[in-house]
Amino acid sequence: xKRILCLFSAVxxxxxxxxxxxxxxxxxxxxxxxxxxILHEDHSAPVxxxxxxxxxxxxxxxxxxxxxxxxxxxxMFQGSAHVAYGDHFKLLQEIGANINGTTNEDxxxxxxxxxxxxxELGLYLESDRMGFLLPAMTQDKLDNxxxxxxxxxxxxxxxxxxxxxxxxxxxxxxxxxxxxxxPVIGYMEDLTAASLEDVKGFFQTYYAPNNACLAIAGDFQPxxxxxxxxxxxxxxxxxxxxxxxxxxEVTLPETKxxxxxxxxxxxxxxxxxxxxxxxxxxxxxxxxxxxxxGSGKNSRLYKTLVYDRQIAQSANAGxxxxxxxxxxxxxxxxKPGKTLTELQTVVDxxxxxxxxxGVTETEVEKSLVNTETGIVxxxxxxxxxxxxxxxxxxxxxxxxxxxxQMDLYKGITPQEVQxxxxxxxxxxxxxxxxxxxxxxxLAVQNSH
Amino acid sequence: xxxxxxxxxxGILLATAAASAGDIDRTKRPVAKPAPTVHLPDIQxxxxxxxxxxxxxxxxxxxxxxxxxxxxxxxxxxPVSEPGIASMTADVIxxxxxxxxxxxxxxxxxxxxxxxxxxxxxxxxxxxLNLMTxxxxxxxxxxxxVLTNPTFAQKEFDRLKKQRMTALMQQKxxxxxxxxxxxxxxxxxxxxxxxxxxxxxxxxxxxxxxDELVTFYKxxxxxxxxxxxxxxxxxMSEILGTLESALSTWQPGTIPPFTLxxxxxxxxxxxxxxxxPGAPQSEVRVGYPALARNTPDYFPxxxxxxxxxxxxxxxxxxxxxxxHGYTYGANSGFRFNKGAGPFTAQxxxxxxxxDSAMREMKNxxxxxxxxxxxxxxxxxxxxxxxxxxxxxxxxxxxxxxxLQNIILYGLPEDYYKNYLKNIDAVSLSEVNxxxxxxxxxxxxxxxxxxxxxxxxxxxxxMHFGDVILCDTDGKPLPFIKNSDK
Numbered sequence: 001x002k003r004i005l006c007l008f009s010a011v012x013x014x015x016x017x018x019x020x021x022x023x024x025x026x027x028x029x030x031x032x033x034x035x036x037x038i039l040h041e042d043h044s045a046p047v048x049x050x051x052x053x054x055x056x057x058x059x060x061x062x063x064x065x066x067x068x069x070x071x072x073x074x075x076m077f078q079g080s081a082h083v084a085y086g087d088h089f090k091l092l093q094e095i096g097a098n099i100n101g102t103t104n105e106d107x108x109x110x111x112x113x114x115x116x117x118x119x120e121l122g123l124y125l126e127s128d129r130m131g132f133l134l135p136a137m138t139q140d141k142l143d144n145x146x147x148x149x150x151x152x153x154x155x156x157x158x159x160x161x162x163x164x165x166x167x168x169x170x171x172x173x174x175x176x177x178x179x180x181x182x183p184v185i186g187y188m189e190d191l192t193a194a195s196l197e198d199v200k201g202f203f204q205t206y207y208a209p210n211n212a213c214l215a216i217a218g219d220f221q222p223x224x225x226x227x228x229x230x231x232x233x234x235x236x237x238x239x240x241x242x243x244x245x246x247x248x249e250v251t252l253p254e255t256k257x258x259x260x261x262x263x264x265x266x267x268x269x270x271x272x273x274x275x276x277x278x279x280x281x282x283x284x285x286x287x288x289x290x291x292x293x294g295s296g297k298n299s300r301l302y303k304t305l306v307y308d309r310q311i312a313q314s315a316n317a318g319x320x321x322x323x324x325x326x327x328x329x330x331x332x333x334x335k336p337g338k339t340l341t342e343l344q345t346v347v348d349x350x351x352x353x354x355x356x357x358g359v360t361e362t363e364v365e366k367s368l369v370n371t372e373t374g375i376v377x378x379x380x381x382x383x384x385x386x387x388x389x390x391x392x393x394x395x396x397x398x399x400x401x402x403x404x405q406m407d408l409y410k411g412i413t414p415q416e417v418q419x420x421x422x423x424x425x426x427x428x429x430x431x432x433x434x435x436x437x438x439x440x441x442l443a444v445q446n447s448h
Numbered sequence: 449x450x451x452x453x454x455x456x457x458x459g460i461l462l463a464t465a466a467a468s469a470g471d472i473d474r475t476k477r478p479v480a481k482p483a484p485t486v487h488l489p490d491i492q493x494x495x496x497x498x499x500x501x502x503x504x505x506x507x508x509x510x511x512x513x514x515x516x517x518x519x520x521x522x523x524x525x526x527p528v529s530e531p532g533i534a535s536m537t538a539d540v541i542x543x544x545x546x547x548x549x550x551x552x553x554x555x556x557x558x559x560x561x562x563x564x565x566x567x568x569x570x571x572x573x574x575x576x577l578n579l580m581t582x583x584x585x586x587x588x589x590x591x592x593x594v595l596t597n598p599t600f601a602q603k604e605f606d607r608l609k610k611q612r613m614t615a616l617m618q619q620k621x622x623x624x625x626x627x628x629x630x631x632x633x634x635x636x637x638x639x640x641x642x643x644x645x646x647x648x649x650x651x652x653x654x655x656x657x658x659d660e661l662v663t664f665y666k667x668x669x670x671x672x673x674x675x676x677x678x679x680x681x682x683x684m685s686e687i688l689g690t691l692e693s694a695l696s697t698w699q700p701g702t703i704p705p706f707t708l709x710x711x712x713x714x715x716x717x718x719x720x721x722x723x724x725p726g727a728p729q730s731e732v733r734v735g736y737p738a739l740a741r742n743t744p745d746y747f748p749x750x751x752x753x754x755x756x757x758x759x760x761x762x763x764x765x766x767x768x769x770x771x772h773g774y775t776y777g778a779n780s781g782f783r784f785n786k787g788a789g790p791f792t793a794q795x796x797x798x799x800x801x802x803d804s805a806m807r808e809m810k811n812x813x814x815x816x817x818x819x820x821x822x823x824x825x826x827x828x829x830x831x832x833x834x835x836x837x838x839x840x841x842x843x844x845x846x847x848x849x850x851l852q853n854i855i856l857y858g859l860p861e862d863y864y865k866n867y868l869k870n871i872d873a874v875s876l877s878e879v880n881x882x883x884x885x886x887x888x889x890x891x892x893x894x895x896x897x898x899x900x901x902x903x904x905x906x907x908x909x910m911h912f913g914d915v916i917l918c919d920t921d922g923k924p925l926p927f928i929k930n931s932d933k
Binding site: 022042044045046047081082086089090091093094095096097098099113114115116117118120121124128132143144145146147148150151152154155156158159160161219231232235263264265266296297298303306307310313335336362365366369370372373376377379380381382 | 474509559759
């Protein structure tokens with residue numbers, strides 16, 4: 001249930017015995033103002049990625065002010081003290097850069113991939129909005145981007161089949177005070193309520209160099225890059241300390257069964273459990289379990305529901321770890337004429353069989369091989385590497401996590417998969433039926 | 449590593465302590481520098497005994513290999529009476545060979561972490577394989593087996609047919625897909641492949657048989673109708689022998705001649721409305737059949753459209769999104785197919801502003817046609833295209849895509865070598881000439897999928913042209929005239 005929003009839509013994968021871990025060389029240092037800088041040289045193509053990741057996301061918001069971190073992300077593209085309205089994009093598009101920003105529960109990140117000899121422009125623009133955003137902020141800009149974000153919500157949530165499923169589940173899974181209980185995009189009424197004062201307060205609290213990580217990857221000379229970084233970012237003052245949301249003990253006392261009608265043809269079943277945070281051993285183990293259940297034609301859910309019995313159109317399962325918690329989710333879409341009660345019975349028996357009788361060595365190995373391939377492929381682009389380095393720094397304190405991604409998976413056994421899966425999936429969960437309008441009889445009727 | 453970083457860090461602080469950012473003059477922006485030299489992939493070529501051409505680009509950054517077999521027959525080869533054959537052929541080909549079942553193929557690929565995909569577009573079909581170099585031999589064995597020994601088993605065909613029909617049903621949930629399909633039908637009609645859903649229709653799938661897929665496969669999947677692109681951590685000498693033996697039974701065939709009829713032009717501007725009660729947004733598509741990939745005006749058209757609607761800082765997006773807040777994003781583009789693909793301006797528009805947004809789209813098209821752009825704007829978009837070229841050869845996937853482009857559309861082999869020169873050579877008079885020649889708001893279809901109870905009256909008041917109510921396939925609804933409402 002990892003939810004990431006982009007500023008605009010753009011058109012963005014080991015054998016068990018020997019991992020082909022690719023080594024990413026980098027160096028990292030801090031400026032006096034607390035800005036963490038990570039440099040990775042890669043001269044294979046004349047491109048450089050500049051990625052500035054702020055350790056703030058929707059979980060830093062308050063109830064009634066949801067969607068603000070993402071709305072704020074949009075404001076970062078509206079110009080700063082020395083960059084006129086509209087110029088941020090124009091300057092970068094004139095050099096042919098690829099640009100975007102994304103927000104999730106835990107972080108907001110901004111990037112531009114530039115032809116390498118224009119690295120300086122990217123650094124200039126990022127530093128100007130890190131240091132000098134507020135003088136250029138106006139009510140008009142806020143009003144316009146509020147409209148754009150509301151349109152984004154319509155485009156991604158309200159006008160999309162099953163689009164509101166994620167927020168219905170989150171609301172049921174967490175208590176209302178838990179920062180993962182609301183959607184990253186926010187609720188319409190909260191977006192309406194956002195004020196210019198909110199923008200200023202948010203910037204002053206979270207958009208300081210000591211809450212940011214600047215990762216530069218690609219075709220550049222480190223000495224030159226360091227000079228430029230100091231030149232443009234060195235004088236930006238540090239921000240004050242603030243409290244980060246802490247992991248909270250969240251439990252569901254009992255399974256919640258929800259039904260929602262939507263403009264869809266086919267009913268879909270969502271089963272969601274609380275699960276471990278990202279970058280933990282248990283997160284890795286459960287992601288292997290997710291693969292075993294739902295990844296590929298031979299996976300347990302897909303093979304039984306979609307391939308053999310053909311009672312489902314699709315079947316998926318997966319672990320989604322975030323910074324202070326995670327979810328494990330199974331989604332199954334029924335074939336015409338099938339009820340979700342019927343599907344749930346099969347899903348439950350398959351999951352229970354895995355929990356009771358365990359999984360096989362081959363299943364675990366296949367997952368690990370595919371994980372290895374996924375990791376290697378994630379290192380194809382300078383942008384992928386820059387974002388990954390910054391993420392590991394932000395969430396583990398160690399950018400070298402990029403080189404240790406398989407470590408969390410080392411030695412995972414069928415027994416361990418079974419043990420961890422039992423620990424989490426034998427607990428109560430949220431069961432959501434999304435059904436065609438007027439067809440509540442297709443929903444899960446009796447759970448447990 | 450840690451210690452080394454510490455030393456480096458100290459060095460930096462000492463060296464730059466004097467230059468604080470507080471001192472710099474931020475009104476002086478870094479001057480944009482000319483685009484860097486791009487090292488184009490060095491294409492090595494070989495021909496197998498069966499005539500298959502192999503194009504290889506070595507890329508040793510990561511221990512991976514990407515293969516893409518480009519087949520010169522796509523959905524444009526579907527009989528107009530039976531769309532979906534090319535795409536179903538691609539779907540079913542990996543569902544079993546003479547020695548491997550559907551599940552075995554999947555299992556063997558999963559065990560080596562390889563992903564194989566067979567897809568079709570209007571312009572061609574392609575079979576791809578992405579994997580770690582260490583698994584190349586095994587991967588190639590499966591790839592070749594699927595390509596040369598498919599059984600198109602009845603059971604697998606039946607299953608995928610049902611699955612496809614259900615997927616078509618689900619497409620009716622998606623306003624964007626409804627809009628795209630209705631728009632294509634309205635522009636090209638059911639008699640042209642571009643007017644049909646390349647996935648097929650309930651009716652075409654209902655009557656489709658496995659034998660038709662076998663015929664499509666036997667007619668077009670031949671080495672003399674295909675080219676194999678290989679990009680990655682491998683050399684020609686390493687791969688050639690394996691390919692030669694794996695594909696030895698794959699033989700050339702006689703490829704029937706193929707011509708694509710020209711689409712009928714749009715005669716006058718009309719509005720086509722598809723009702724989606726309760727929709728919070730309207731999906732808008734406006735345009736007409738336009739240009740094929742081989743148009744001599746390709747470069748000026750690309751340059752012109754980049755300013756009109758081809759990037760974030762385009763006129764259409766700045767107007768509809770940044771100025772008016774009507775949308776999350778609006779754009780325009782020419783789809784250059786083997787035949788004349790459409791010109792389309794499009795966006796998801798907040799219901800209440802649908803009519804205004806349509807007017808603004810039309811205005812931007814008219815403005816570009818009538819007044820064109822100026823030298824500053826021309827320089828802006830050309831610089832962007834030239835700079836962006838540096839970003840397009842970074843990954844094996846991107847390189848393979850570039851090669852596929854040359855192969856599929858018969859572009860000159862030095863196409864990318866001359867790309868920058870060709871962009872640079874585009875003149876203002878050419879750009880403004882193609883704007884006049886290819887933009888025409890008086891002969892376009894304006895297709896809207898939205899809540900008609902809220903948007904129809906406003907759209908009618910704009911007087912764009914006749915308003916025609918359509919079903920979700922884009923077919924006019926009978927017996928409902930405007931005046932009856």
